[in-house]
Amino acid sequence: MQPDDVPGSTTVADSVISRPVAVPQRSATADSAIASPTVFHLKDLSVYYGPFRAVRDVNLEIRRHEITAFIGPSGCGKTTVLRCLNRMNDLVASARVEGQVQYQGLDLYGADVSPTEVRRHIGMVFQKPNPFPKSIYDNVAFGPKVNGTRKKAELDVIVEQSLRGAALWDEVKDRLSSSALGLSGGQQQRLCIARTIAVEPDVVLMDEPCSALDPIATARVEDLMQELKSKYTIVIVTHNMQQAARSSDRTAFFTAEVNPESDRRTGVLIEYDRTEKIFSNPGDERTENYVTGRFG
């Protein structure tokens, strides 16, 4: 579904035509105006696992400095589409993508695009917190070290900034060398967020980041998302409709169609619009049924 307000032109980051992926200039005036530049443009995206089509014909645009939520019942392809955005589906041997995923005008699945480079610009926070079995400091410093930062002084600054950015600094500043596995679930998830933003990505993808957390930890992560929005673009998959309603700017509603012959389910995008509209006056009956709780 096309959103109501189509941007006048898709801005492409300068001089990136011949390079695989590049970080655009962060414009100082890029607030979330009606026509924010497009970060992702999905065109007729279908994802196959072997012969089985998991999700079909997704068309949507993700805008800079917005929080875009994917909602819908289980098994309708939300996580599959999310993982296409940073090529994590490459890790599944049988996964195949048809259609186009454009990141700032560039084909993310182009022949000379390196998935490793893609993931330096598009980070991901997973459903179950997965800190490395290392110290808190080493967890956050991991990404910058991969990118070549070696000097302890620089790493110290990055670690502190990232932990502050994830609202975790005050709680851990006296025990940076202790194991990350000793933190509570909510703290571990915020550590994973700190780890992700330590490499200063362009986009942060979140796959149900709060589903393993208690309500208070969830609220803190949601507050964090609002703060992070000004620096990053966020795409979040969530089962929690209230979370989507209160946190996101735009919402995409997916559902699953059952193939009568094979009984397999294929995910399909039903509606994609500004969040207020999806939750107050959705265009499609299926969306309305879902957000009002009549099914799913």
Add this chain to the structure above:
Amino acid sequence: MVSTTVPDLRPKRGARTLRNNVASGAFVLSFVLVCVPLVFLIITVVAKGAGIMSWSFLTKNIPSARRSGPGMGPAVVGTLLMTGMASLMAIPLGVMGAIYLHEYGKTGRLASVLRFFANVMTGVPSIVMGLFIFTIWVLPRKGQGFSGFAGSMALGCLMLPVVIRSTEEMLKLVPDHLREASLALGSSKARTIGTVVLPAALPGISSGVLLAVARAAGETAPLLFTIGIVSKPNLNLFRGSNTALSAQIFSNAALGLPGATERAWGAALTLVILAFLVTFIARVVVARFDPLRKAT
């Protein structure tokens, strides 16, 4: 009808309790039976070998078979040097082979074939390993074939499949979500293996490796046709025949000469102590340094 009486929670006597007790008794008895030969063995080795065990036993040259007195120095040195050389060859190859099998090859054709052969090799009798090295290395060199290095190669052949198998099992225990977290930060696969997977699996790998070392240190059959068992000290692994504790047991135990027999028992005790030490270190390493263990 709802019962209003308090249920009787006391243990009930009867056939079921009797069967339970009989079964428990049978398990305990089985365990005791298993322990008996083990304990008997250790007591015998200690009793027979303790008399001659001393620092001079471990360092002096081996007296001729008819004479009594301590002296197993060359054999101790031989065992240590040969096991060390075998470890140097088998451990890096084995660990890297296991990394290939689990992280790269996975279920592919080459990996399946290699895995099959590694499994088969764990069951090949150790004397066959000795015969193999004898045929391809010792024989072509006519008179100069026997050497400590030839023995090391035979021991290495013995260690290699064990190291591959146990390392692969340890790599399987590292959860995939750690690999995903690293890749999502823009780390390459090789770097992920080096900085996340291996450190997490290291205590388990060390344990498996040390057990392989302990086993190799005590093997006799691979040495029978490869080192040309002598009694004189030889620090050069690459030239001239050599000896080892296990080989000395072989050559001394059945001579019927009291001095030789006593030294054989001393050598046996030395090997048992060596195996015990190595196993003990392995367990301590796993317990203390396991990063996948939750922080206390």
